[in-house]
Amino acid sequence: MTDILRVAVIGAGRMGADHIKRLSTRIHGAEVAAVVDVDLSRAQAAIEGIDGAVALASADEALSNGDVNAVLIATPGFLHEEILYKALEKGFPILCEKPLTPDAESAWKVVQAETARGHKRIQVGFMRRFDAEYAALGSLIRDGELGELLMLHHQHRNPTTPAGFTNEMLINDSVVHEFDAIRFFTGEEITSVQVRLGKATRNAPNGQHDPQHVLLETESGVLADVEIYVNAKFGYEVATQASFEDGIVNIGGDSGPYVRTSGRWGGAVTPGFEERFGAAYDVEVQAWVDAARRGEIGGPTAWDGYATAACCEAGVEAQRSGEKVKVQLNAKPDLYN
Amino acid sequence: MTDILRVAVIGAGRMGADHIKRLSTRIHGAEVAAVVDVDLSRAQAAIEGIDGAVALASADEALSNGDVNAVLIATPGFLHEEILYKALEKGFPILCEKPLTPDAESAWKVVQAETARGHKRIQVGFMRRFDAEYAALGSLIRDGELGELLMLHHQHRNPTTPAGFTNEMLINDSVVHEFDAIRFFTGEEITSVQVRLGKATRNAPNGQHDPQHVLLETESGVLADVEIYVNAKFGYEVATQASFEDGIVNIGGDSGPYVRTSGRWGGAVTPGFEERFGAAYDVEVQAWVDAARRGEIGGPTAWDGYATAACCEAGVEAQRSGEKVKVQLNAKPDLYN
Amino acid sequence: MTDILRVAVIGAGRMGADHIKRLSTRIHGAEVAAVVDVDLSRAQAAIEGIDGAVALASADEALSNGDVNAVLIATPGFLHEEILYKALEKGFPILCEKPLTPDAESAWKVVQAETARGHKRIQVGFMRRFDAEYAALGSLIRDGELGELLMLHHQHRNPTTPAGFTNEMLINDSVVHEFDAIRFFTGEEITSVQVRLGKATRNAPNGQHDPQHVLLETESGVLADVEIYVNAKFGYEVATQASFEDGIVNIGGDSGPYVRTSGRWGGAVTPGFEERFGAAYDVEVQAWVDAARRGEIGGPTAWDGYATAACCEAGVEAQRSGEKVKVQLNAKPDLYN
Amino acid sequence: MTDILRVAVIGAGRMGADHIKRLSTRIHGAEVAAVVDVDLSRAQAAIEGIDGAVALASADEALSNGDVNAVLIATPGFLHEEILYKALEKGFPILCEKPLTPDAESAWKVVQAETARGHKRIQVGFMRRFDAEYAALGSLIRDGELGELLMLHHQHRNPTTPAGFTNEMLINDSVVHEFDAIRFFTGEEITSVQVRLGKATRNAPNGQHDPQHVLLETESGVLADVEIYVNAKFGYEVATQASFEDGIVNIGGDSGPYVRTSGRWGGAVTPGFEERFGAAYDVEVQAWVDAARRGEIGGPTAWDGYATAACCEAGVEAQRSGEKVKVQLNAKPDLYN
Ligand SMILES: [Mg+2]
Ligand SMILES: [Mg+2]
Ligand SMILES: [Mg+2]
Numbered sequence A, B, C, D: 001m002t003d004i005l006r007v008a009v010i011g012a013g014r015m016g017a018d019h020i021k022r023l024s025t026r027i028h029g030a031e032v033a034a035v036v037d038v039d040l041s042r043a044q045a046a047i048e049g050i051d052g053a054v055a056l057a058s059a060d061e062a063l064s065n066g067d068v069n070a071v072l073i074a075t076p077g078f079l080h081e082e083i084l085y086k087a088l089e090k091g092f093p094i095l096c097e098k099p100l101t102p103d104a105e106s107a108w109k110v111v112q113a114e115t116a117r118g119h120k121r122i123q124v125g126f127m128r129r130f131d132a133e134y135a136a137l138g139s140l141i142r143d144g145e146l147g148e149l150l151m152l153h154h155q156h157r158n159p160t161t162p163a164g165f166t167n168e169m170l171i172n173d174s175v176v177h178e179f180d181a182i183r184f185f186t187g188e189e190i191t192s193v194q195v196r197l198g199k200a201t202r203n204a205p206n207g208q209h210d211p212q213h214v215l216l217e218t219e220s221g222v223l224a225d226v227e228i229y230v231n232a233k234f235g236y237e238v239a240t241q242a243s244f245e246d247g248i249v250n251i252g253g254d255s256g257p258y259v260r261t262s263g264r265w266g267g268a269v270t271p272g273f274e275e276r277f278g279a280a281y282d283v284e285v286q287a288w289v290d291a292a293r294r295g296e297i298g299g300p301t302a303w304d305g306y307a308t309a310a311c312c313e314a315g316v317e318a319q320r321s322g323e324k325v326k327v328q329l330n331a332k333p334d335l336y337n
């Protein structure tokens, strides 16, 4: 095991701040060395109470800071590419929040750049793979106890959307998690995407068509579908039902204290993704830190970032056309096999 | 199979009205021939729309009515005894709502009267034995798949109590169902009762101590306990958890449509015993009708009525003294073995 | 209320025998007067122990029997048409198991024949409408408490299929229930059907492609999908998840005693449709009997039989072509509005 | 925040090894500096792969090691006392696995020793307080949303017991957790204990009476009961049902992937306390480390250790006598108010 990770966190928004807190209070073997944000005051607020951390306004500065030896990228997706190249050049371990980059073309270039260097340095932040129930379903599929997997039914529901959340973002920011999950569960690439637009909720802001029903197929013919519903009001829900040859498995059910009061039985819905996947984020980041200290990565690769970007492009086209759209993928570099 | 049952229903209160509706719209092989109530207008209201039924003010009249060949007793418990003797004399099949009679001494006389005639004619209305989950747990215990039964934990909760509901009624009217249930599950008599009085709810009317914790033992040493809570506000709940040598079984869980809205997941609590045990009452009455047409009874006996009355007496004494009180039982007549 | 229903049950197979038992032991206001089966010995076995019932080999004989005043049709679907016409001619109340007839054209003729007579006499056996949870979801949708209904996700799983069960039967005999359910829930007609064929289970007999994913739309744009899986091995499951503007509702969850033993928690899966929908069948037949005695029908109409037949035709075409197929419907006669 | 905690872990058995792994791979702000075990080879095995940790055979040596500044005690309970005094003398932060000491008299001396020094340094390892559902129920009770708490029903079930597990250990090692939990939930001391011995499982080793039913009361009259069942075979279960004036709350229900296969629905039971409370142990130790770095403690105190020891003494006496036994407590030093 090498030295402790001294992490530069790039981006101190909601996700970045969450990771800063995680790294500086719960993760073993890593500390926050620097926080970068174009809004320097936000970076300064984020390092309060963290011994030895500095606030900076540029990623360049952070990467050249002698105290830094690892990077966590939590900026908006369109800013990832440039930072990725610089961090790759430094040879730093990188945890890059999804998306790797906003489109398949630029993601493919990142894959090529990493491949050229011959080492996997980039881990992409698909945290669901680290959720205990996702992991358990993944194992069930691989173990084959219930025979072959045949179908996957996904529900992905958010209470509300931030201002400016477009139809494209519904695919690129939300369904992207299911693209990765389906690839994770099946160990296969997704071959086509179709999108059904039906009756829309009155609660969707102007121009947004919500919910949508996304249909997918994998290489071996597993059929998947996703109800993506981002103004579902009641709370957050991410659930999957998997149909096997010899049984059915559900994950993502509600839990927590069970109350009977005022004529109702039940409990509280998880309000958002931080609460739902908080433990998964911890496991993800600890896995990254542990692997990085061994010179490896501990989760989804740049290839996963590229392949999901290709699915998103097909998804957005399918959303517009109503047709079934093929997913276009370059050949997979050996580095990722 | 003999003729259709022409039933005189004695008592047109809440429970009687429920049975009148049941007999005249859902039960096969029986019709309401007469309804008796001291309040004749209530009897008249109850027979509205029922072809061939008459409203009467006296049970005597009903039992002598040539059209009547069976009796369902749904009056207050203190009126049961006299009607039971008259119906036994007629040789009619009898379904008597619980309690058989209000005390063990009078119940024992009924047992002796029936025994003297040599035929079981009285079925007592412990309807829980006809609930699908009660029946399933009963089977599990008898089948021995999970080894020996060791403990039974009961919850019995009502939203509110009617005016004038006393501490004694909490035992005699409510826990009496668990006395029968425990005897049904174990196939044994209850040997002692203890009652714990702790903190009481502010929602209990004056003089009532609610909830109470009732502790019981059976002949073989099975330990049972009952939380009886009759002002529980949220709705109705009757549930049991049974501990076996090789596993644990719960019955009486919540069910129905599962809703996620307004930050909560869950469903509606059953509001009262009619909704919770409506199907059990149907099965109970159909079992009685089917058996009666064969000259038999199809459920709990007068002995069960007597034994539960003895438990109630011990329970009320235990409630007063705080001590463990033995249940006193006469020897069981052969008729009931 | 008119006289008791004296029912001729046509067909003494699995479904017919079930209805014979129901009518002669649980339903109030009806008795089995005659049982018809081409295999007379099967009809004779079915009436054993039923006072006043006769076994006959022809439906004609039964309909002319002076003791008969109602008909329950439980023969294979291709035999329904002829019996329906004869029973309509008699003016008898009719409970016809689904399908009304095997194709939309013949079903339309039945609709026209009934319309010509000016009275609804035919009730079609879509029993799910009488299931307590189906009814509850239907009420939730109509009441609008959760806003507008947007999507319906259905699972329909059987443990195995009988010999000779074809791909077409998967639509005509199985998904037909969802066609009716979706129409019942939404109060709208289904406008299109698409079928996805993916990876198939090794447990499907030769030639059968199982499971299949069926996609539907209604007049107002509600999107529905059905996983139809008829060799699912583990047991029987019929469940629905409904997405509303203001919440999500699930029906058809597992229930019954909850056991912890041998490292597992849970319970027994309902083995088949009789156990799952037994209570619904009782409610359905009682509703038919009660309505018939008032000269009415108490459930789905001949129009429902016709409309679902049209959905089935579109479904089978969609299954073959892989394309989205429009459902073709004639104008609805006023009799059914 | 002061320096990182350099922890001496005393005892490298099952619990100690678990904490060593926790401290050296998941907890932030602490590292294992030394591991002590009378079996030196066990200590050596435990530090494998941990940079900078030493294996030692004596606690004295560890406490005098300049690199150590905190102590985690995970030896058998009868060895705690001596180490506690030495660590108190050093002024080190201490996390002491339960029990504080094996009896109330020695525990009281520890309380006095700590009180004399004027600072709380000892945190006792009642990890359930750090379980998310325990914490949630605790909040519900304190918030008063459901009115006053009235009753607590506990189930505590283990699959098997280690060799030599006596009836006394059933109270001292198992029910001790409920003693603390009830004190945590109510914020009150326990005033009496009664133990019911009924039918025993065939699976209990010689001399052990299992299960037992333990009855408790708190200062304000809350009634609690515990089914303690340590040879329950099916797996591990720790659950509580709390009855309030305005509702009922359950915690500790089963969870995880939900499977339907082979005629059963359900999931896997948690096999043991490590799996059930693994996350709680992490939260507990992190809370201790965070507080210790601020010069405080972050959980149950030495007083809690003493008070539960007094409950255990009453419990063992109650087990022998069958009578209700009062819990004897000295006055609480101000340090703990
Ligand atoms: Mg992420
Ligand atoms: Mg009753
Ligand atoms: Mg049907």
Ligand SMILES: [Mg+2]
Pocket (backbone or CB within 6 Å): D097, D098, D125, D126, D127
């Ligand atoms: Mg502990």
